[in-house]
Amino acid sequence: MRVMERTFRGQLFLLVLCLSVLKGNSRYIENNDISRDELFSLFTSQLKRETPEELIYRRPLRCLDMIAVEGQFTFTTANPQLSCAAFFMAEPSEVISVDLDNVDIDCSGGDFITVFDGWVVKGEKFPSSHDHPLPVNERYVNYCDTGAPRRSVPSSQNVAMVFFRIHNAGSSFTLTVKKHINPFPCNAISQSPEGSYTMVIPQQHRNCSFSIIYPVEIDISEFSLGHSNHNNNDDNFPKRSLPGCTETEDFVQLLGGRGLDTSKLLTITDFCTSFTGATHMKVGCDNTVVRIVSSGRFVSRVTFNYRLLDSQELQTIKLNNVEDFCFNN
Numbered sequence: 001m002r003v004m005e006r007t008f009r010g011q012l013f014l015l016v017l018c019l020s021v022l023k024g025n026s027r028y029i030e031n032n033d034i035s036r037d038e039l040f041s042l043f044t045s046q047l048k049r050e051t052p053e054e055l056i057y058r059r060p061l062r063c064l065d066m067i068a069v070e071g072q073f074t075f076t077t078a079n080p081q082l083s084c085a086a087f088f089m090a091e092p093s094e095v096i097s098v099d100l101d102n103v104d105i106d107c108s109g110g111d112f113i114t115v116f117d118g119w120v121v122k123g124e125k126f127p128s129s130h131d132h133p134l135p136v137n138e139r140y141v142n143y144c145d146t147g148a149p150r151r152s153v154p155s156s157q158n159v160a161m162v163f164f165r166i167h168n169a170g171s172s173f174t175l176t177v178k179k180h181i182n183p184f185p186c187n188a189i190s191q192s193p194e195g196s197y198t199m200v201i202p203q204q205h206r207n208c209s210f211s212i213i214y215p216v217e218i219d220i221s222e223f224s225l226g227h228s229n230h231n232n233n234d235d236n237f238p239k240r241s242l243p244g245c246t247e248t249e250d251f252v253q254l255l256g257g258r259g260l261d262t263s264k265l266l267t268i269t270d271f272c273t274s275f276t277g278a279t280h281m282k283v284g285c286d287n288t289v290v291r292i293v294s295s296g297r298f299v300s301r302v303t304f305n306y307r308l309l310d311s312q313e314l315q316t317i318k319l320n321n322v323e324d325f326c327f328n329n
Contacts, residue, residue, distance in 0.1 A: 061086060061175060068191065070179055074102075075164070076172040082165050087119060090158040090179045092188035092197060092210065098160060099152045099176040100143055105166055107144035113164045113173060114142045115153040119189070120161065124261040127157060127187040131207040131262060131291070154180075157187040189213065193308035197290075198301065205296035209255075209262050212288045215314055216306040220279040220290070223252050223271050226299030245272035249295035252302050256285035265289060282309060284317045 057071030063084040067073065073086070090096050098115050105111040117139040119126045129136055133156060141153045153160075162175065184200065186208035193214040201208055203226075212218075245251035251272035257265035268283060294300045309317075 067177060070177055072101075072174055072176050074172060074174045075166075077166045077169055079169060080167045082167070084164045084166075086162045086164075086175070088155075088160045088162075088177055089189065089191060092158050092190060093182055093185050094158050094179045095182045096155040096158065096160045097152055097178045097180060098155075098162060099178070101151075101174040101176060103143060103173040105144075105171045105173060106168055109167055111164075111166050111168075111171065112142055112144045113162065114140055116140055116161050116163065117153075117155050118157065118161070118187075119159045119260060121260050124259040124264070126159065126189060126211060126260040126262075127209060128261045128263045131187055131209050132156065133206065157189075158182075158185070159189050187211075190306075194306060196303070196305035198303045199290065199292055201292055201294040201300040203296055203299055204294060207291060207293050209289050209291040210304075211260070211262075212306055213286065214288070215284045215286065215309045216288050217280065217282045217309055217313070218254065218288060218290070218304055218306040220252070220254070220271075220281075220302065220304045222276045222301065222303040224274045224276075224299075224301045225250055226301070245270045248272040249293070250298055250300060251293050252300075253289075253291040253293070254281060254283070255289040255291055256283045256287065258286045260287065262289050262291055282313060282317055284309065284314055 057069055059071070059073060061073035061075040063075075063081050065073070065086040066089075067086060068089045075084075088096050088098065100113065100115075103113070105113065117134065118132065125132075125136070132139065164173075184202060186199075186201070186206065187210075188197075189211045190197075190213070193212070193216060197210055199208050199210055245253075251270050253270045254268045255262055255265035256268050259265070265287065266285075268281065269279075271279075288306070290302060290304055292300050292302055
């Protein structure tokens with residue numbers, strides 16, 4: 001029943017927001033008012049069952065859309081559409097490619113189609129600039145930029161999106177969305193409020209974040225640092241500092257908050273020494289993130305599972321520090 005209620009609320013919100021766009025009330029889609037609850041309430045098991053795998057799924061693309069399946073999606077303008085966005089999502093172990101076909105828009109008249117490597121909601125980006133391998137400006141690919149248009153655009157993680165603005169009736173384009181296996185997934189947003197996951201960074205200097213856009217109970221069962229690139233002395237392993245792991249280069253953070261940008265979330269706890277065992281935490285935030293920071297000297301690995309908190313559990317932890325932070329900030 002809760003899933004049905006969230007889905008209906010999300011569809012209703014989608015309708016209201018589309019009407020707002022048509023009225024010109026949403027000038028910049030990057031600073032949209034899409035909330036985590038409305039956005040992810042559209043994800044149900046029915047969405048994944050829209051089409052058999054052996055068929056190419058085709059349907060019209062809406063001005064504001066959420067897509068979690070492969071297929072072809074065609075947008076045809078009946079009226080000017082000035083602030084549109086389509087969100088794409090795959091499994092955490094996959095990346096996405098977006099191909100542009102049959103593009104008939106007026107670039108010189110102010111039309112554009114821009115693919116973004118990640119998501120932007122209320123001006124906040126996932127992955128954040130601290131976690132993504134590319135500078136922010138290189139994550140935008142505009143079809144109308146000078147030079148030969150780039151037909152196919154890959155994502156670096158399991159989410160991507162397309163912004164577009166079209167003025168003239170009858171203009172159109174087609175997006176072909178494909179999913180590909182990512183042998184070393186780094187940043188990801190979970191489609192589901194429950195599951196298990198292992199993040200591995202194979203001796204690379206990078207940060208990886210796994211975002212769960214739900215209040216959850218999370219169990220971190222393992223964090224390990226493998227062999228060093230240098231000598232194999234115990235002194236190479238980071239030691240836990242007080243408070244937290246700010247003096248080390250390799251650690252795991254558990255973050256919580258309301259937005260997508262991990263740099264703006266509260267650090268709930270962190271780990272900078274290897275361990276195995278159970279570390280249980282209930283996080284009442286809209287967004288719960290497990291994040292690895294790696295110097296590249298070790299093979300870093302963290303394993304965890306998570307489940308959605310029910311309404312009674314949320315009520316129980318309503319007055320703790322994490323919940324206060326989420327609602328007050």
